Amino acid sequence: MGILDLNNIKEALQIAGKIEFYPQILEMQEKLLDQHKRISDLEAEKKGLVEKLEIQGSILFENNAYWIEKSGKKDGPYCSCCWDDQKKPIRMHPCGNPAVYECPKCKSRVVVYSSRDNPPRAAQFIPDYM
Ligand SMILES: [Zn+2]
Known part of the structure; x- marks a missing residue:
């Protein structure tokens, strides 16, 4: 599943006589998906770092x-x-x-x-x- 509704966009471009822009829309969709994955990865990394900081503040070595x-x-x-x-x-x-x-x-x-x-x-x- 993509971020954009490609079927509606393609249909709108065809109606408007601008179908030549469709490959650019596909490229934008791919870049958005890459950025979405990057944000998810960074959020997971941040969560892990926050957990480590919380542990670091309350950990005892005995x-x-x-x-x-x-x-x-x-x-x-x-x-x-x-x-x-x-x-x-x-x-x-x-x-x-x-x-x-x-x-x-x-x-x-x-x-x-x-x-x-x-x-x-x-x-x-x-x-x-x-
Ligand atoms: Zn161990």
Whole structure:
């Protein structure tokens, strides 16, 4: 589906005896579609950058993992390797032992302890080979 109603435009040009302008209309339609896609891509990029800025303002690094503070609560752990390298907030998943979390992307691991007095936190880094 195009931006312009090409059938109506073509018919109007034929009625007006100006059909020679139709290729220019098609070219304009193509340029509009390209610009529309460019705007959509930029909006998506902007949304991602705004999200990263919001995360950057509320992210905490504790014992080899990142935690995001939302409404006074800590959410995480998030992989420090992926955030530091690509600014991607990759949530780490529990793996086997409920205290051990692993990044599904880069496979980094941390051990997380939690108690009523202290929110969950990563206590140590476990290399991939363990
Ligand atoms: Zn990772």
